[in-house]
Amino acid sequence: MNQSIQSLVRSYQDQQLNSEELRKLDELLRTDANAREIFMRETNLIAGIEGLADEQNLGTTIDNLRMQKSDISINLANRWTMATGWLVAAIAASLLLAFFALPSGRNQGRTIATVIGVDGPLQWTGSGGQVRSDLAVGMKLPGGTIDGVSPDSWFSLQFDDGSVVVTSGNSMLAFSDLGQKVLHLKAGRLSADVRPQPDGSPMLIHTRSAILEIVGTSFDIDADLAATALNVTEGKVRVKRRSDGKLVDVPAQHQVIAAADKELSVSQIPKISHQWQSRLQDGPRRVHGRWLPRTANQDPMLGCLPIVTEKNKTIYSASFRVTVPDAAPVMTNRRTIINVNGRLDRATNLYVGMTLKTSDGDFAGRFQVVLPSREFQPDAPLNLSLEIENFTLDPSLAAMEDDLPSSASDLIVESIWCHTLYEQAGLAITSVKITEEAE
Amino acid sequence: MHVSVRQFHPMTHTSQLETDQTCDRFMSLFMGSERAIRAYVRSLLLSSQDVDDLMQDIGLKCWHKFDQFDPEGSALDFTRWCCVISRFEVLRFRRSKARDRLVLSDEVILLLATDAEQRLEQSEAERLALRDCLKKMPDPDRRLLLSDHTAGDSISQIASESNQKRRRLYSRVNMLRSQIADCVRETINLRGTSS
Numbered sequence: 001m002n003q004s005i006q007s008l009v010r011s012y013q014d015q016q017l018n019s020e021e022l023r024k025l026d027e028l029l030r031t032d033a034n035a036r037e038i039f040m041r042e043t044n045l046i047a048g049i050e051g052l053a054d055e056q057n058l059g060t061t062i063d064n065l066r067m068q069k070s071d072i073s074i075n076l077a078n079r080w081t082m083a084t085g086w087l088v089a090a091i092a093a094s095l096l097l098a099f100f101a102l103p104s105g106r107n108q109g110r111t112i113a114t115v116i117g118v119d120g121p122l123q124w125t126g127s128g129g130q131v132r133s134d135l136a137v138g139m140k141l142p143g144g145t146i147d148g149v150s151p152d153s154w155f156s157l158q159f160d161d162g163s164v165v166v167t168s169g170n171s172m173l174a175f176s177d178l179g180q181k182v183l184h185l186k187a188g189r190l191s192a193d194v195r196p197q198p199d200g201s202p203m204l205i206h207t208r209s210a211i212l213e214i215v216g217t218s219f220d221i222d223a224d225l226a227a228t229a230l231n232v233t234e235g236k237v238r239v240k241r242r243s244d245g246k247l248v249d250v251p252a253q254h255q256v257i258a259a260a261d262k263e264l265s266v267s268q269i270p271k272i273s274h275q276w277q278s279r280l281q282d283g284p285r286r287v288h289g290r291w292l293p294r295t296a297n298q299d300p301m302l303g304c305l306p307i308v309t310e311k312n313k314t315i316y317s318a319s320f321r322v323t324v325p326d327a328a329p330v331m332t333n334r335r336t337i338i339n340v341n342g343r344l345d346r347a348t349n350l351y352v353g354m355t356l357k358t359s360d361g362d363f364a365g366r367f368q369v370v371l372p373s374r375e376f377q378p379d380a381p382l383n384l385s386l387e388i389e390n391f392t393l394d395p396s397l398a399a400m401e402d403d404l405p406s407s408a409s410d411l412i413v414e415s416i417w418c419h420t421l422y423e424q425a426g427l428a429i430t431s432v433k434i435t436e437e438a439e
Numbered sequence: 440m441h442v443s444v445r446q447f448h449p450m451t452h453t454s455q456l457e458t459d460q461t462c463d464r465f466m467s468l469f470m471g472s473e474r475a476i477r478a479y480v481r482s483l484l485l486s487s488q489d490v491d492d493l494m495q496d497i498g499l500k501c502w503h504k505f506d507q508f509d510p511e512g513s514a515l516d517f518t519r520w521c522c523v524i525s526r527f528e529v530l531r532f533r534r535s536k537a538r539d540r541l542v543l544s545d546e547v548i549l550l551l552a553t554d555a556e557q558r559l560e561q562s563e564a565e566r567l568a569l570r571d572c573l574k575k576m577p578d579p580d581r582r583l584l585l586s587d588h589t590a591g592d593s594i595s596q597i598a599s600e601s602n603q604k605r606r607r608l609y610s611r612v613n614m615l616r617s618q619i620a621d622c623v624r625e626t627i628n629l630r631g632t633s634s
Binding site: 022049051 | 474477478481482485486487488491492495534542543544546547550551554555558562565566569570573584585588589613616617619620623
């Protein structure tokens with residue numbers, strides 16, 4: 001009996017149990033104190049072995065340091081200081097935040113909007129230079145600037161009249177409401193669902209290349225330095241191009257791109273596509289990462305850039321914008337396959353995911369596949385073919401689970417990203433493709 | 440700026456010096472308990488990577504609540520106190536990860552957490568015994584047992600170096616685990632008899 005429990009526990013720790021065996025182990029542990037004691041002994045043994053291996057790893061690092069510089073004297077106590085260094089740093093950061101990052105009641109102005117959704121690293125700068133990076137749902141804000149720090153940042157704000165704006169990815173949005181809502185989208189993507197605005201005071205959205213006047217409607221905007229692309233889902237938006245003052249009205253299911261070097265013409269939103277392919281050979285366009293050009297023996301690649309998450313952890317990420325305003329939206333279906341090619345220098349857990357939205361432009365979550373390190377060989381080429389049904393909701397969005405679709409199918413793909421955690425593992429992507437499995 | 444600290448930080452009415460002293464005391468206690476807390480958390484989570492993910496949050500959570508810890512409390516009291524905090528962090532973490540893979544039910548995890556809190560001293564004794572047992576193990580066996588958790592080493596590497604089949608080495612690791620578990624039990628029994 002004890003052996004059978006021990007064997008189940010080991011298989012559990014090695015993540016080798018099937019669902020039936022797991023159910024059996026769960027039942028045993030729920031009803032049998034002796035089984036729990038065996039479980040404890042086994043897991044404590046594994047924890048001890050892992051701990052000793054960690055100490056050995058740290059010892060090797062220290063020995064190497066000693067060899068490089070013999071006057072460095074590091075004793076066992078220092079090892080623990082090194083091992084716990086993250087905590088010292090985190091506490092120092094927490095004290096600093098407490099000192100500098102939180103607005104005092106005295107400075108807090110009238111609030112105009114409430115945070116209704118937040119995910120990924122974000123920073124809010126308020127009047128007087130207050131800075132917060134601990135935004136949470138329910139927090140009331142008095143205007144200011146929201147900075148999406150990473151490609152997976154996402155932020156949803158509801159004004160007091162019920163109008164909702166959502167930014168995603170590396171976006172920067174300044175917002176105010178002094179009787180008229182005025183937004184400045186300095187970069188990135190914004191979608192909005194705007195309640196009817198007071199007569200003579202439409203919501204104004206300024207970008208570098210256009211001014212949008214909104215009376216009440218749903219739309220998406222994508223702004224970069226040179227152009228602003230607008231997709232209108234419902235209602236009508238008036239667009240004024242900054243370069244020449246030209247005006248156009250954009251009705252529902254239509255789009256326009258406002259750029260100095262392009263005709264300001266309104267066209268129908270293109271029909272959806274189910275296929276897409278990255279084009280790194282065209283340069284670092286609509287990607288986030290370190291672009292490496294083609295060489296004699298290597299295709300162009302997108303390497304990872306470090307991003308510090310809202311929990312002060314570093315991830316190494318590369319991402320591709322998929323649905324862009326001047327092309328058909330790319331939609332998943334049950335037959336969608338995501339192909340990722342590239343390289344991974346060191347075996348580590350690899351996260352491949354998609355940021356999705358509904359056809360109305362609402363945020364639909366991030367869905368991901370986590371590929372365990374054991375599936376990779378160091379320096380071997382990376383050739384992944386991932387079926388849509390294997391993508392599951394990013395656990396960090398669990399609190400919003402009820403409001404988000406339950407699967408990644410039948411949604412618009414905003415971006416595809418790949419990342420590794422904590423250490424640079426040499427992940428670089430040569431191509432990403434969305435295809436459909438043959439019926 | 441100090442007003443903000445008074446509003447938001449748990450150590451609200453202390454001077455900077457007192458804050459520094461509190462921080463030193465916390466660090467000292469936490470460093471002394473970290474191994475035990477880590478092992479406790481490890482017994483409730485499926486992988487050491489999950490533990491790595493969570494330990495930083497646990498450390499910060501304990502720090503933020505440190506003003507609630509009895510100033511007269513012992514190191515063992517501190518470990519227990521941290522374990523109770525960790526229990527909730529583990530449950531929260533598990534819920535966010537539950538969809539990813541096969542895991543035990545929350546009910547079982549709570550039972551295990553309660554048991555683990557009651558056997559903290561026993562667990563520490565097991566870890567000390569493990570250290571001694573590993574020392575007695577021949578070098579190749581010790582390397583094999585630790586290889587899966589050692590940076591730059593792996594069972595595959597040992598297999599290719601020694602020209603042995605990986606499957607055979609995995610069986611050997613399993614056998615070594617049983618051997619070392621027996622050694623830990625015997626060492627503890629021996630210490631219990633001799634003390």
